[in-house]
Amino acid sequence: MDYQKLFNSEISGESVAAWKAQGKKALGVLCCHVPVEILHALDIMPVRLRATGVTETPDGDTWMSTFSCSYARGIVQHWLDGVYKDLDGIVATDGCMMTWRAFDNAKYTDELKDAGKFHMLIGAPRVYGTYKDLGHEFYVEELKDMITALEEFTGKKLTDENLKASIAKYNEARELVQKVYELRKEKHPVISGEDCLKITLAYSDIPVEEYIELLKAFLEDAKNRAPITDKRARLMIIGSALDNPGYLKVIEDKGGLFVHDALCYGSRPFNYTMEVNDGDILGSIADYYLTRLICPRMMDNRERMQRWITDTAKEFGVDGVIYEKMQYCECWGGESMFLEPMLKEAGIPMLAVEREEHLANAGQLAIRAEAFIEMIEKED
């Protein structure tokens, strides 16, 4: 099977159009605490919204002001430009305040146009460890509301059978992506960071069934891919929502090779599979979505996340960590206070860089990356 579709990181809408041609619905998803399995089980194609490819955001700036992160403004710009015109609406959670305001603005502008789209934002707890029972119960009730609304929207009923089948599908996708990441543990991996990010971005708007087949084909062919031998330092990238593979390319062109990441468009949605208690499927979903390490919007998982980053960097033989922060992204803004000393203790230097959605400062980034790589490269 030709798996090249995995490397097309543009938002094409082709898969959405094909899905909808079958008489089914497709909804945009913001952010990582919307259980896509529920949507899938109701025959809704979940499409994680992104800002990939946006070059200017005049309307996004007008609606969200220039004091918002350019990623969120980019999403609003795409929404207003009709990039996602085939979607039937948006389902969101209160992720970071930028994405929930992107939802508010998209909903408001849709209502002004009487677009007849579906909009729903459910609340997800931000504190889960301290009094887990309360947050769990709250989130399960929110999910039930979401299910009721989606059943009415689709005219379909959610069954345990369909839900379990969807969970199995998404778990399969997660396991396959984990295998892709395992390839990067090699001394000379067969996939660059740029290409790996393309693969994980493709998940955003390809139906999971197709995505699984593409991944299988890629993994089957992995043994035929040429190992990358000309890089000088193994890197890990962490930080704000990054949906632009070109960013990694700038750094990899300077001799770095990304072998892992802590990105919500990268490894994070795939790092863990969901364990299902047949007697409490919704509870299993709630537990999975609230405990997996995906975003610092959860306030009591920071230490765990920082330990994961440090441990993963050690496991993958990382020479240096690049901590990219979107301007106006506070969510990812405060990790260095405790993470940098942890990495330092592990002998792993960290470079912090600020960025915008549109890669306007590529030259500056390249210079800084090259200097960092020179500093950390080790002899074989």
Place this chain on the structure above:
Amino acid sequence: MPKDTRLEDAVMAGEMSVFDFCCEKVEGQMERMKEKNPDLLWTLQIQYDMWHQVRDAHANGKKLVFFGGPVPVDIIVAFDCVPVYLDTIPIRLSPNPVLTGKFIDAAERFVPPTTCGLCKTYLGTLVEDQYGVKADAFVYSTVPCDSSRVVYPNMERMMNVPTFSFDFPFRRDDRGYEYMVNQIERFVTFMEEFTGKKLDWDKMKEAMTNSNNTFELQGKCCDLRKHKPCPLPGRMLVLNGTSNAMACYPEMANLLQQELEVGQMMIELGMGPCPGGEKHRAALLQNMPWSSSGIMDWMEREYDTVAIMDAFGFQHGDIYEDLNNRHDCFKTMGKKMQNNPMIHGAAGPVENYTYLVDKIFSDYEPDVSIFLGHIGCKHTWAVAKIVTDMIQNKYGIPSLYLDIDGIDGRYKSLDEMKGQLSDYFDTVVNK
């Protein structure tokens, strides 16, 4: 006569703690006011009480509970602890940009410069170890914003004291209120373990009664501002914020009672703060310009424009009803926490914000609309157009967008603000 900057210099040199500064500063202000304007001493008394209570807590055998965001202060006080509202520090320091600059710069080693100045100041004070007192416990909430959500957990780890965090639901509905009630019960357990005492419901009732008095009086003071002309200056709105820390103390009610009496007297005299008589009533749609609250005095002098209300939502606090019904009280407490200013509008669906602003316009009848936007408050900037479009469509009033830093006065000077406001008044309001 050169200004006496001994206290500021000592803070800058790291030789004086922030709380010592606040205490000595208000002592000096009260001395001067006793000589020049003793009738206005009441405006400073609450500050005197608050700062000294914090600084002297340990000496008085009380535990200090630092808190960020809306938390049940009434419970903290019922346990005989002294609540320390972190926001009061940047607000107090903000008139002097050099002071806030010191702590903001310290914080920016660890958090982005775009983080809210409120959060940067109290993080920076901890980084510089200049509180002068040690917290015995730390309580915070998951609102209002991403800035606080980054800073509070970091401060928790730095302080390394017993900590409780409240998770705020996104919407204000019955499910959310019950979620808050359940967390408040867990908080009571936390406080019982922390203090080694059981919650004394009589002390709880006393705190709630004081809180009710405060918010009833605050509501009456806000109602005065509906009068034309508005009897009270815009600057009085700044004092409302003190209720976040002091609502359950009788001193806060004393302040508001005085404010109410002054306001009623001004109404009887037909007077207001504008020298030429009130010509315009301005609604401020976001935060307070703490670092440059003089801008409101200037608007009154230059354009006879009084800031009649801001979008904090202090207008009408929730009142405890049946003080013997624990669940009912905790439900009200949860509502109060969710309706806490800047949470009321800012930290949930945009509909909460537009509802609040719509009510300001319908209740207070401003004819001038200014989005005097603290740049750290990005989630309000991100829906400012939705709010100001509503004002334009429903009330026919165009809004001025004026970006400021409510805490870091280095961002924009008072003169720059005056220039932008003058343009707006001269070309739009008074055209």
